[in-house]
Amino acid sequence: GTQKAGSTYTAMLLKKHPNVWMGGIKEMRYWKNYFRGDKKKKILIRKFEANKNLRIIAENLKDNDFSTYFSRYSNLENNNDIKCVADMTPSHGTLNEKQLSIAYEAILNNGYNIKPVYLMRDPIERLWSQTKMHYFNKIMHREQKNIDKIRLFDLFLSLSIKDFNNKDSGRTRYDLILPKIKKVFYEENIFYYFSEHMREETFKFELYNYLGLDNFVSNKNKIASNPGDILISSDEIPKTHLDQVLGIFKPVYMYIYDSFKEKTPKIWQERIKNF
Numbered sequence: 001g002t003q004k005a006g007s008t009y010t011a012m013l014l015k016k017h018p019n020v021w022m023g024g025i026k027e028m029r030y031w032k033n034y035f036r037g038d039k040k041k042k043i044l045i046r047k048f049e050a051n052k053n054l055r056i057i058a059e060n061l062k063d064n065d066f067s068t069y070f071s072r073y074s075n076l077e078n079n080n081d082i083k084c085v086a087d088m089t090p091s092h093g094t095l096n097e098k099q100l101s102i103a104y105e106a107i108l109n110n111g112y113n114i115k116p117v118y119l120m121r122d123p124i125e126r127l128w129s130q131t132k133m134h135y136f137n138k139i140m141h142r143e144q145k146n147i148d149k150i151r152l153f154d155l156f157l158s159l160s161i162k163d164f165n166n167k168d169s170g171r172t173r174y175d176l177i178l179p180k181i182k183k184v185f186y187e188e189n190i191f192y193y194f195s196e197h198m199r200e201e202t203f204k205f206e207l208y209n210y211l212g213l214d215n216f217v218s219n220k221n222k223i224a225s226n227p228g229d230i231l232i233s234s235d236e237i238p239k240t241h242l243d244q245v246l247g248i249f250k251p252v253y254m255y256i257y258d259s260f261k262e263k264t265p266k267i268w269q270e271r272i273k274n275f
């Protein structure tokens with residue numbers, strides 16, 4: 001799924017299920033990193049080796065034959081409790097068609113049945129969430145400081161324009177991502193879901209059913225939100241900024257509505273009325 005659309009929430013639901021193994025880390029980031037150049041790989045290996053919580057990522061990248069990556073999952077072949085293994089990484093959606101095809105064939109050749117999942121969120125809300133995360137991490141440096149709203153709103157506009165214009169890996173370009181996914185995984189039943197519907201109990205039931213898992217109710221259903229989130233609603237975005245981003249992303253909104261019709265969440269449909 002796209003970043004800021006519920007992949008963390010979904011990963012936590014899967015992690016809690018007794019019949020699922022997540023490979024030991026929430027995001028392997030394997031396939032995106034695998035296709036980087038050797039120089040960049042070496043830099044990433046050094047970076048991730050220095051963090052004990054992310055060493056798995058570094059170890060996976062040291063082999064060019066996928067063996068270490070798949071060993072995270074294949075070691076559990078004799079564990080009768082495990083029915084599903086998962087790699088929930090948002091950057092998968094930014095792989096190009098050739099890269100996706102290589103990953104797809106590798107997974108099949110290693111003996112796995114594939115269950116593709118793709119999560120989407122209203123473009124404005126997704127971009128706004130990404131903007132706040134970027135502002136908190138890169139500008140506030142994870143400290144609680146006064147927020148320059150003008151700078152925050154301008155960042156939202158610039159990130160939105162950049163995301164739309166990036167036809168290769170724009171995270172909100174569902175109009176480009178979905179056709180690519182459909183083409184590569186044409187033989188598979190793809191599980192599409194909207195972030196706006198994920199907090200309903202039906203999401204968990206439908207996800208487990210799609211993966212061939214029994215419904216599971218955890219005593220710890222509450223999943224904590226990001227403590228670093230900036231509590232400023234998208235309702236505060238200036239109309240000039242909002243109208244410009246809406247106009248830019250009109251093709252995305254229309255593609256999704258044409259694809260999913262009445263299943264498109266209300267907030268998307270309300271945005272579309274402004275066109």
